[in-house]
Amino acid sequence: MKTDEKISVQPEDTRESVTFGSDRNKDFSKEPLCLSGKGVTRVFHTGKTTTVAVDHVNFEFHKGELISIVGESGSGKTTLSKILLGLLEPTEGEIFFKGQPRDISTGAKKKEYWKGIQAIFQDPFSSYNVFHKIDAVLLDCINMRGGKNLPKEKKIEMMTEACSFVNLKFAELTNKYPFELSGGQMQRLMIARIFLLKPDILLADEPTSMIDACSRATILDMLLNLRNETGMTVIFITHDIGLAYYISDSVYIMEHGKFVESGRPDEVMLTPKAPYTKRLISDVPKIHEPWDLSTVEIK
Ligand SMILES: Nc1ncnc2c1ncn2[C@@H]1O[C@H](COP(=O)(O)OP(=O)(O)OP(=O)(O)O)[C@@H](O)[C@H]1O
Ligand SMILES: [Mg+2]
Numbered sequence: 280m281k282t283d284e285k286i287s288v289q290p291e292d293t294r295e296s297v298t299f300g301s302d303r304n305k306d307f308s309k310e311p312l313c314l315s316g317k318g319v320t321r322v323f324h325t326g327k328t329t330t331v332a333v334d335h336v337n338f339e340f341h342k343g344e345l346i347s348i349v350g351e352s353g354s355g356k357t358t359l360s361k362i363l364l365g366l367l368e369p370t371e372g373e374i375f376f377k378g379q380p381r382d383i384s385t386g387a388k389k390k391e392y393w394k395g396i397q398a399i400f401q402d403p404f405s406s407y408n409v410f411h412k413i414d415a416v417l418l419d420c421i422n423m424r425g426g427k428n429l430p431k432e433k434k435i436e437m438m439t440e441a442c443s444f445v446n447l448k449f450a451e452l453t454n455k456y457p458f459e460l461s462g463g464q465m466q467r468l469m470i471a472r473i474f475l476l477k478p479d480i481l482l483a484d485e486p487t488s489m490i491d492a493c494s495r496a497t498i499l500d501m502l503l504n505l506r507n508e509t510g511m512t513v514i515f516i517t518h519d520i521g522l523a524y525y526i527s528d529s530v531y532i533m534e535h536g537k538f539v540e541s542g543r544p545d546e547v548m549l550t551p552k553a554p555y556t557k558r559l560i561s562d563v564p565k566i567h568e569p570w571d572l573s574t575v576e577i578k
Pocket of ligand 1: 323351353355356
């Protein structure tokens, strides 16, 4: 099957409205390594129960690549995200940042690492300090990027630009608190933060799962624009294999903490090898197929 042909796996509601800027034929394996891991494992012990949440995973994410990690609830996606972000230590294995062993052994080194990797989480409400007004949230980003001593007008110009990138009006937001925004607006504000921070890597853990379908398409569109504009690596965590097919350069399928399959979306989705991948694909609603009502009994 040719890559531009439609296949039956569909993201639930985003197809028509999202513009996919990625060059699907680009070979990212030739780009420099951004984040990679060998044998990365995380075991949790709670009482008498031992859970291997992430089980010896290997991965290579390249500069500018959009990677989706797909798996069902409990497969280990968030645990791996936390490890990648340096919020949780792996119990085994090693992470490499730009080809070098990652060193986040001190607070200062962690801070430096976080200039390179930032995240957007599922629940936008949990991502903000409730006592900080929106301009303080954005100012923090400018300061983190070394802009502390810039003139006030320049800072306002940068914040206005970041807000307009995500279709928010800075002038209307200055005196508001994040909780005064809708879920979709909050996620857009998160993207405005990333626009200012310009990290090498953006990790987005189910960033659209708590917002309505319309905002979901907008958020995805903005994330993809941001990637195209800045060349950042995006790691997109999702349970939606159809969406992953449409937006990614590489897909990693995660089951019970392991990567059971990975590769370019066409390879993984059109010729799936692992039974788990086949099942995920067969579970996606085929919304473009006509409904077969012939078997429905009319009483
Ligand atoms: N702090 C913890 N202590 C003990 N077990 C944990 C902890 N965090 C996660 N787990 C377990 O690790 C496994 C993977 O959880 P994780 O949150 O990474 O899954 P997930 O793929 O992100 O799921 P979802 O799609 O529901 O967000 C689960 O069995 C979970 O119960
Ligand atoms: Mg999760």
